Amino acid sequence: MSASVLFDAPGPRARARQRIYSVLSALAVVAVLAFAVWRLYDRGQLEYSLWEPFLTPDYIRYILVDGLVKTLQMAFFSIIFAVVFGLVFGVGKLSDRRFIRWVSWLVVEFFRAVPVLLLMVFLFFLLSIGDKPLSPFWCVVIALTLYNGSVLAEVFRAGVNAVPTGQSEAAYAIGMRKTQVMVTVLLPQAVKIMLPTIISQMVVALKDTSLGYYITAPGLTAVGKPIYLEFKNQVPVAIVITAIYIAVNLLLTLIAIKVQKRLVGEKEMLQVSMVGTGPDESKTI
Amino acid sequence: MDAVFSNFDEVLKAFGLTLGLFVVSGIGSLIWGTVLAVFRVGPVSVLNKVAACYVTLFRNTPLLMIFIFMAIAMPRLGYTFNFIEDVSIGGWQVSGFFFRSCLALTLYTSAFVCEAIRSGVNAVDLGQAEASRAIGLTFNQSMRLVVLPQALRAVVPPLTSVQVALAKNTSVAAAFGIAEATATMRGLVNQNGDQLYGIFIAFAIGYIIIVEAISFSSYAIERRLKVAR
Numbered sequence: 001m002s003a004s005v006l007f008d009a010p011g012p013r014a015r016a017r018q019r020i021y022s023v024l025s026a027l028a029v030v031a032v033l034a035f036a037v038w039r040l041y042d043r044g045q046l047e048y049s050l051w052e053p054f055l056t057p058d059y060i061r062y063i064l065v066d067g068l069v070k071t072l073q074m075a076f077f078s079i080i081f082a083v084v085f086g087l088v089f090g091v092g093k094l095s096d097r098r099f100i101r102w103v104s105w106l107v108v109e110f111f112r113a114v115p116v117l118l119l120m121v122f123l124f125f126l127l128s129i130g131d132k133p134l135s136p137f138w139c140v141v142i143a144l145t146l147y148n149g150s151v152l153a154e155v156f157r158a159g160v161n162a163v164p165t166g167q168s169e170a171a172y173a174i175g176m177r178k179t180q181v182m183v184t185v186l187l188p189q190a191v192k193i194m195l196p197t198i199i200s201q202m203v204v205a206l207k208d209t210s211l212g213y214y215i216t217a218p219g220l221t222a223v224g225k226p227i228y229l230e231f232k233n234q235v236p237v238a239i240v241i242t243a244i245y246i247a248v249n250l251l252l253t254l255i256a257i258k259v260q261k262r263l264v265g266e267k268e269m270l271q272v273s274m275v276g277t278g279p280d281e282s283k284t285i
Numbered sequence: 286m287d288a289v290f291s292n293f294d295e296v297l298k299a300f301g302l303t304l305g306l307f308v309v310s311g312i313g314s315l316i317w318g319t320v321l322a323v324f325r326v327g328p329v330s331v332l333n334k335v336a337a338c339y340v341t342l343f344r345n346t347p348l349l350m351i352f353i354f355m356a357i358a359m360p361r362l363g364y365t366f367n368f369i370e371d372v373s374i375g376g377w378q379v380s381g382f383f384f385r386s387c388l389a390l391t392l393y394t395s396a397f398v399c400e401a402i403r404s405g406v407n408a409v410d411l412g413q414a415e416a417s418r419a420i421g422l423t424f425n426q427s428m429r430l431v432v433l434p435q436a437l438r439a440v441v442p443p444l445t446s447v448q449v450a451l452a453k454n455t456s457v458a459a460a461f462g463i464a465e466a467t468a469t470m471r472g473l474v475n476q477n478g479d480q481l482y483g484i485f486i487a488f489a490i491g492y493i494i495i496v497e498a499i500s501f502s503s504y505a506i507e508r509r510l511k512v513a514r
Contacts, residue, residue, distance in 0.1 A: 004326070004328075004411075004414075005406065005407075005410075005411055005414040006326055006327075006406065006414070006428070006432065007328055008418065008424075010328065018328050018329060018330075021328075021329045021332075022329050022331045025329055025331045025332045025335070026331045029331065039362055039363070040362070043361060043362050043363060045362065110489070110493070113453075113492060113493045113496040113497070114489045114493065115453040115454070115456035115492055116453075116456075117456040117457060117459060117460075117467050118466075118467050118470060118488060118489065121467060121470060121471050121474070122474075122481070122485040125474050125478070125481050126481060203345065207345075207346075207347040207348070208347070210347035210348075210350065211347075211349055211457065211460075213349055213460060221347070221350065221353070224353070228357070234357045234360075234361045235358045235361050235362060238354050238358040239358075241350060241353075242346050242354075245345065245347055245350060246342060246346060250341075250345060
């Protein structure tokens with residue numbers, strides 16, 4: 001708070017005033033939290049029987065194996081595929097051939113503007129319902145691949161453009177061909193800049209796997225339903241499942257920061273929000 | 286496409302609902318997100334931390350979980366928000382579901398709005414504030430003439446991404462019984478399985494129009510606010 005555009009360094013009177021505000025707002029926060037806890041208690045939501053399933057090994061295994069692992073699998077697969085998709089169309093957008101550029105642009109723009117859920121429903125009807133070949137699990141993976149891949153395509157393009165132009169000029173000068181320049185000079189560096197962004201895009205993918213709920217895919221949100229239908233403990237289920245999501249996402253964020261320090265140094269991360277428009281892209285770390 | 290055209294009024298109504306969700310929670314999230322941003326950049330350290338916690342929690346929670354809270358957990362705590370059903374705006378009855386969906390979308394989007402606005406304030410160079418103090422501007426003047434105009438200008442593009450994301454996120458309300466565009470598409474496909482592609486393309490175009498409209502208007506705003514650097 002020492003250097004802010006908005007405020008000068010506070011003098012003694014301002015400091016005294018700020019202390020009063022701090023105390024008042026702390027009291028208000030405590031009051032709100034106390035009210036929430038009281039409300040939970042008053043409505044009998046803190047009773048042991050409602051929370052018991054989360055201490056029972058069978059249910060813990062059910063939540064972790066059928067919920068968390070499936071969710072992580074969906075997020076993992078969709079990010080891996082999304083990176084490939086993003087590579088293809090990101091490089092496609094940089095192509096010298098107008099046709100390839102246009103097609104890549106169209107594909108990327110389309111999948112970025114359409115809600116993931118709409119895409120999921122479409123894929124569900126197309127590939128999964130009745131005796132069609134794929135399970136809802138893979139419909140979620142494909143939908144997330146298309147969406148996140150389009151976002152990553154923009155990131156890739158920005159990453160390739162972020163490599164100093166001297167590098168590709170030098171590569172051309174020693175006689176490399178266009179593909180060689182892209183594959184051996186530009187892409188490795190772009191990927192290095194992008195890696196933290198890819199990891200934090202995984203948070204987005206992980207959050208979006210929850211949408212599979214609508215097309216009966218497995219995952220953390222899906223395991224909640226049978227539990228609260230059996231025990232009538234809607235509030236505890238919602239709290240526990242949300243807590244797991246938040247914990248996993250914070251862990252991923254932490255990894256992204258670590259990776260960034262290792263690979264990119266203290267430099268600003270490649271901001272996804274600067275290159276595209278889509279949900280959660282303003283993911284700053 | 287036949288199914289879309291023979292049920293065209295239903296499709297329009299669905300997109301009307303989508304737009305309704307977007308406009309109400311868009312305004313709500315701008316207001317609540319600004320309040321949070323004021324907390325975050327303000328001098329009171331407690332509010333600072335509270336807002337930071339809020340942003341961290343809501344940014345890492347799937348929107349669907351917030352909807353589950355609103356739709357399934359809140360009624361258990363005695364909050365159904367059914368009183369809202371007595372309100373009617375221009376002859377249109379507000380449903381409790383609609384209100385709860387807007388609440389979920391607003392709470393979620395506010396975290397991102399807060400971050401966008403905060404980054405805008407941080408984008409203003411510290412030297413600018415120092416210079417404005419040095420030439421004798423009061424706090425109000427330097428705010429009004431120097432800091433805020435630059436912060437607002439810097440904030441337009443990220444806020445646009447946030448609002449575009451919101452427009453697409455309204456589709457999540459489909460999972461909770463709101464007959465907005467995505468839910469309506471599912472219903473139409475259920476009845477006309479043979480026209481899957483046509484129906485999907487039609488609804489996708491609907492969303493694309495909404496998204497492009499937001500982008501274009503923000504681009505216009507950005508151009509008007511542009512200051513030569």
